Amino acid sequence: MAAVPTPREAAPPAAGRRDNADSDGTDARDSLTDKVAQVLADVMRIPAARLPRRRPLNRIGLDSLMANEAAARIRRETGIQIPLVSLLRGATLDDVIAAAQSDTSAATSCDHGPRQL
Secondary structure, three states, X not given: XXXXXXXXXXXXXXXXXXXXXXXXXXXXHHHHHHHHHHHHHHHHOOOHHHOOOOOEHHHOOOOHHHHHHHHHHHHHHHOEEOOHHHHHOOXXXXXXXXXXXXXXXXXXXXXXXXXEO
């Protein structure tokens, strides 16, 4: 009987993701990117693959209630606090991801709870 593959072996790598991560945190950045994109897609009820990266989220249907839900989930799941006003004033998916990645890079030496972007 063949060995059962671990979840990492069984799942194919995400689109655009490299199989072997660099020691500079590429895997962590990819994971954060995937998490933020998935949360926003879930809240907006569209497939993550169809979520445009460079269009303002408020122009593709993100309203104040969705922004509140997305910010709360991102905070709960990643520890990063995203201000609602930034989501509602035209932040793109790329903007949110870049801010989240920048925030996690700056806070690698210590963790004092949720961080605000």
